[in-house]
Amino acid sequence: MTQRWSEEIVERVGREVRRLRGKDHAKMSAAGLADRTAALGHPVSRSVIADLEIGRKKSLDVAELLVLAQALQVAPVQLVYPDLPKGDVEVLPGRYVESHEALQWFSGVSALLSPLQESTDSERSVQIEVREVFASQRDRVSPTREWLLALRAMRSAQSQLRRAVARCAGTDEVETLQYVYLTSKEQAERAFEEMVAAGMPAGDGDSGV
Incomplete structure (x- = not known):
């Protein structure tokens, strides 16, 4: 069962690559797709792409998946779960x-x-x-997502606040945007501090706020 399951993953990727490369989408030849992967620094040959699309290729490494997705301008997960x-x-x-x-x-x-x-x-x-x-002590995705969402909300509120002030918006609107901005800023800072405390790589320690 395990071998069949793993091969079916590769088959799904191959079908989606063929669909995205087809006339209704990129209208790209296999050679053109191969050239794009080469330009990205990890060449996937035309013959490998052909084998993948017709189901002859039974395995696919992560590097091939990533570079094919970027060459086709889609998220890698779309190749894995195309339906x-x-x-x-x-x-x-x-x-x-x-x-x-x-x-x-x-x-x-x-x-x-x-x-x-x-x-x-x-x-x-x-x-x-x-x-x-998810195992909270091993999960790095959830806290990172929470930090990024808070940053996005903060920056959106900041941009809206600047526009509101520029057009002399009412006090209620300005105060609401200030509240959203400050709340999101606190959430981003708190999330970043939690990531640092958990030993997650934090670059130079800049929380982005």
Whole structure:
């Protein structure tokens, strides 16, 4: 089962590469795509692309996935789960979810749903799904996402505040934007401090606020 599952991942990538390269999208030849990967610094040959698209290639390394995605100007996860948003996908061997669920798991937005058998008062067994959780002591994606979201909200509020002041907006609007800005700034600073305390790489220590 494991080999079949891993090969089906590669087949999905190949189908999506072929679709994105086709006439309804990039209208790019296999040679043209190969040239783009070479320009990105990790050449994927025309023959390898052809083998991938027709299902002859049975394995794909991460470097190939990343460079093909960039050459096609899509997120790498789209090549892995191309049937977004609702197409079923075997996210792990024998475990099927809708593609948007797989996307959220792959992107660190939320853990997978796990099937659970539960008995009812009538002694019948029903299957429910329970959301798993990421191991907080190992998860670097969630705190990074929270920091970035807070930064984005802060900068958006800052930009809107400047425009509001420039056009002499009312006091209520200005005060609301000031509140959003300051709250988002505090959230970004707090999230960054938590990442530093957790030993996550923080560059020169600049929180970005």
